[in-house]
Amino acid sequence: MRDRLGQVIDFVTEHNRVTLAVLLVVTGAVAAGIPQLDTSSQAGGSAEQFEDLDRVQAQQYIQEQYTNSSEQQTxxxxxxxxxxxxxxxxxxxxxxxxxxxxxxxxxxxxxxxxxxxxxxxxxxxxxxxxxxxxxxxxxxxxxxxxxxxxxxxxxxxxxxxxxxxxxxxxxxxxxxxxxxxxxxxxxxxxxxxxxxxxxxxxxxxxxxxxxxxxxxxxxxxxxxxxxxxxQEANQHFFGEMVELVLPVALLVILSILVFAYRDLIDVVVGMTGVVLSVLWTFGLLGWLGVEAGTISIVPVVLISGLSIDFGFHIFNRYREQRGPGDGIRAPMNRGVRLVTTALILVTVTAAIGFLANLANPLPVIRDLGVSITLGVVSALVIFVTVVPALKISIDGLLERIGLDRRKAALGHGTYLRPVLESSVTLARRAAPAVLVAAVILGGVGGLAWTELNEESYQQPDADVAEWKQQLPGPLGWEPSEVRQQQQHVSEIYQPADENDAIRSQILIRDGVTSDSTLKDIDAGVRQIDREGLLVTQSTVQPVRSPVTAMNAVAEENESFAAVLEAHDTNDDGIPDTDLKTVYDAFYAADSATAEQVLERTNGEYRSILVTLSLNADFSDGSEVVPRLADGAATMEGEGERTATVAGSLAVNDAVLDSIIGGIVLTMLIALLAIAVTLVAVFWSMHGSASLGAVVAVPITLVVGLVVVGMFVLDIPLTLLTALLMSLVIGLGVDYNIHVGDRFADELDAGAEPIEALRAAVTGTGGALLGSTLTSAGAFATIGLVPQPQLQSFAAIVVIALVTSFLVSLIVLPSLLLLWSRYTDGVLSVAPDAEPTPQD
Structure with missing residues (x-):
């Protein structure tokens, strides 16, 4: 494998102009798929994908058995x-x-x-x-x-x-x-x-x-x-977001890139690679027919971050390899050779993390996993071909006119090097303590997961901080009147009638003719009413149940009224004996009304439908549904029947629980697959399966720290944040692989463990620092947007990036040093393997 990679890298560095010409043609062909891009996908899935859920089954049953009732109401x-x-x-x-x-x-x-x-x-x-x-x-x-x-x-x-x-x-x-x-x-x-x-x-x-x-x-x-x-509010929102976030994000990215590269040409070359990676991603999505979806901003920002990271490693390793008497091609060849292995491993393991989302029931999440994977692969191809070739071409031209293009690698400076090397000192003096602290933090993350709030989505807030409104010129955020109006209306009005209210149904099955059925249903309704969930507007019927429907018919039909009275043994207005006879009389008096609340098939009564008009909003689902479920439990009586909450709020809540469960499964699959991959690759390339396992371990700590961050910042589990949790693994694996692979390369070259570790944290760690600052800074600017979901998105990604960096520079060195102590720090390289070139 290394021989083939070496041949490709040799071609790129020796024939840089041919490489650029070929890749330009390929880019044109790939980008031709962009017009074919399908952006029609939505953030949800069809009921069939969740048909194993009780609430979804109940909703489908209602639609099948109470069709006439639904049609009359719509x-x-x-x-x-x-x-x-x-x-x-x-x-x-x-x-x-x-x-x-x-x-x-x-x-x-x-x-x-x-x-x-x-x-x-x-x-x-x-x-x-x-x-x-x-x-x-x-x-x-x-x-x-x-x-x-x-x-x-x-x-x-x-x-x-x-x-x-x-x-x-x-x-x-x-x-x-x-x-x-x-x-x-x-x-x-x-x-x-x-x-x-x-x-x-x-x-x-x-x-x-x-x-x-x-x-x-x-x-x-x-x-x-x-x-x-x-629609106008959304256009206003995106316009304001572009005017506020884009200038700040570009300023942050360019400032950090200038600091890290200290060279404008390298900044331009690196950003060219980023843009090409994004173009390739969407072109491939178009050609392959993968839906880009309504949240295509996610792959754009993640791929941009990973591309910037790839660029830092290419440039930093090239600068490390170029000595005073070296030209351009040879050190670029050595630098790309050294870093390509890690980049491929990052690509493979990140793809595993992202493609693990194929186990998720939501199509948009599966498509997103495919989208980001294509983006990572695109970035790999671009940064081992186009970027080195473009760098050689430009630097060669500039040096021919007398400009020296030698630059120091980030991490080797007077001030930064001692800071990075302090992690080696920490590992030498307190590696076991660092390991214990990591285990404790990981455990805290597991506990924090169980305490996170669950919400279908985070309700947009119409309020905008004053300082954002007072920014000069186009940067100032002008609040949307529509959002303010929406918030005001939701605070002061209740639904005007049933058609304006959010409705929830409770489906009662089995034993619906037992004497206590209607009393238990009425008790459950009163319990829900005491919770303040029902609309109190005088023009709205808050409850439609057999009791309310029968009473309405009895007011117009004296003979049916007599039947109700005869079967009400305690004069509380609710029949409590021989309910089958009451139901029969109900159908005889008004079958159209009866079939809205009672299911009769072949003369048998199989289910009852209770419909509630709620004084609630869709964002209240996580609070409302459990209280509806408590009322439904009361309707079940002493286990004589089942009562299942249905309707949009209940189904959304059940789907969210299912997705969160799916995310947990996705993360476990991804972690296991990545661990197996790292073990196999490190055994194959460096002769040590245990070293691969050591490099994989810190990823779990990154996930735990992200969960802790969500808990501290009160970020709830929503469809979006749950999705991002599954992507954290793809982000978290990156930095650890770079440090672990560099450490192994140094050992392969004959360095002692401490020296190998010092080279890894100063050389590779410097590139990781630049990548972290750039990506985290760019994502942090999204937090300026006064929209809770975007703020949560930005916060989670920033936490993931920062914790990944800290774990790779603090925890992983201690683990690597402990590994070297127990294995004598020796790698069993295959006899026919060529030694890794070093300077």
């Missing part, structure tokens, strides 16, 4: 339009008139008309104006006329009477508004049709028209929160 959807005036009164005559004029404009818009439900548009302005007109059925023009003719005091009086007499008017006002005749907030309800008569395109066009019309009334405080508003 023929309309509402689009609230909000009115806000922080220092004024949105119940004033002028504001209500604005609302009526707004309604006239949107209802006359052809795009809105095409998707408008027969219930149309309604708001408190309609109720007030109709009262003033003396006609509950007054047309919109008549309402406008009546409100225009009224005085402010008449309007105020009408508002007060309306709120006192009509509780349904509260749906248009903030929760717990009461009967006050002034308010800073109100909302209108636009009802869109979702039946077969309208298409999704119709609804999309109606939403766009609503957004545009609402913007025309923005000065009056009108706004809408729909897909068009969020």
């Amino acid at each position: 023929n309309r959807t509402i689009q609230p339009v909000y009115v806000r005036n922080e220092g004024g009164n949105v119940l004033s005559r002028e504001s209500l008139l604005d609302g009526l004029r707004y309604q006239r404009e949107i209802t006359s818009d052809p795009d809105v008309q095409a998707a408008l439900h027969e219930q149309g548009v309604r708001g408190i302005e309609n109720l007030v104006a109709s009262r003033l007109a003396g006609d509950a059925n007054a047309s919109l023009d008549e309402q406008i006329q009546a409100l225009s003719n009224a005085t402010d005091s008449q309007v105020r009086s009408a508002v007060g009477q309306l709120l006192a007499e009509n509780p349904r008017a509260q749906q248009f006002l903030p929760t717990d508004h009461g009967t006050a005749t002034t308010s800073t907030d109100r909302r209108l309800i636009v009802v869109l049709d979702t039946g077969p008569g309208t298409s999704q395109q119709d609804r999309d066009e109606a939403g766009t028209a609503l957004y545009e019309r609402t913007n025309e009334y923005s000065e009056a405080g009108f706004f809408v929160l729909n897909s068009d508003a969020y």
Whole structure:
């Protein structure tokens, strides 16, 4: 293998111009795949990928057995339009008139008309104006006329009477508004049709028209929160992020590269390799048909970081190898030969870590593992061919015109070398203590994992630190009105009706005809209600269950009411005997209503469906679902039946648990595979399997320290952070391999263990320091973005990079020295192996 690598490196360093020409053509061919890139993948997976989960199975069962019930509930959807005036009164005559004029404009818009439900548009302005007109059925023009003719005091009086007499008017006002005749907030309800008569395109066009019309009334405080508003908010967000993060990130990267390389030409050559690596990655993804997905920024930043790391090792080793009388080609040949083995090993083990994600059930995570692996392989090819060839070409040209291109390697300076060598001193004096401390820290990481919070995702925060807003020029972050509006609305409003609420279902199966069934279900519902999870808005039915459905039918059907009363032994309004007869009577009285809550197949009752309208947000899932599960446990009674929480919140929570479990499996697979690979490679190349095992051990400590960092910084386990945990191994293995391989190379060359260790931590350690500073600095700039998920992403990667560096320079030297003491520091190199060239 080394002979073949040597032949390739010889060709690259001897025929640098041919290499560049060939790789330029190859780059063009690979980059041609970029236009074919598929970016349609989403962050989730289909139900089939999680069909072994009880909640997913329950959700599928509900969809199959209660289809008619679902269809009856989905023929309309509402689009609230909000009115806000922080220092004024949105119940004033002028504001209500604005609302009526707004309604006239949107209802006359052809795009809105095409998707408008027969219930149309309604708001408190309609109720007030109709009262003033003396006609509950007054047309919109008549309402406008009546409100225009009224005085402010008449309007105020009408508002007060309306709120006192009509509780349904509260749906248009903030929760717990009461009967006050002034308010800073109100909302209108636009009802869109979702039946077969309208298409999704119709609804999309109606939403766009609503957004545009609402913007025309923005000065009056009108706004809408729909897909068009969020799209503009996202564009605003990315624009602000580019203006703030990109300049800072480039400044950090270039500053550190200039410090590390102390040479502008080397900075340009290294960054050229980084750009080519990213282009190759996306080109290969396009050709191979791998979906890039919605989080393609992850492979970009990770590949950029690894590419910068590769560049540091190539340049640093070249500088170490070039003596005073050397030309350019020979030391570059030796430097690339020396470092290529480590780079290949890094690529292989990192690929193992990333490809272990193929065991994950989510397609986006599997695709991401493939994407990053392709990127690492691309970086390897670029940095052992293009970068050395380009470096030789440019340095040769410059030296021919009289410029000396010799530079000192990072880590060999007067100030930095003693700092790096201190890790050797620590290893000599306290290696066992370092090992014990590492084991303890690893154990703390294991305990911290069990204490991490789990969330489906981290809710964006509309607040932006003042100093970020006060930065000069385009750097200043301008907060998005949409995010602030969204946060405000979620704080003061409850859902306007069932179609606007997040719903959760509880599926009860087995023993649904036992006498205690309905009592246990009612007890479970009351327990959930006491937790404050249900919507209390007067216009919303918070619970649909057999009890509520039966009571509703009994109000209209006297004979069924008599059946309920006859089977209620303690007069609490809940039947508790011979429930099969009650169910039969229910179906006979109103089968359409009964089939929404009861499943009857071949005359047998197999399941019950309880539907809850929740006063919650999707980000509340990790808190809400356990309390729903407690209520479901109460519905099970004494084990007579099963009750499973379903619905979007419950399914998301179950999927998150499954993914986190998958991440643990992924990490274990990756760690085992990497350990086996290192053992095999070190045995093959250096004659010591045990040395490979020693190099692999610190990776587990890196993972543990990252978990500790997450716990200290209160970073929760979400779909994104769980994914990043599986990628930490791919990052953590890099630095240890470079130090371990350099140590082995020095031993192969005949150095004593202490001298070999000193060469590894000063030579290779200097390159690792530059790589860490550059990559960690660049990722840290992402933390400037006021978005919790991106901040968590940046924090985890920075922690992984810094801890990997510290572990490779503090813990690994102690392990290597202990290994040398117990093995006499001797490597059994194969007899036919050529000694590694050293200077």
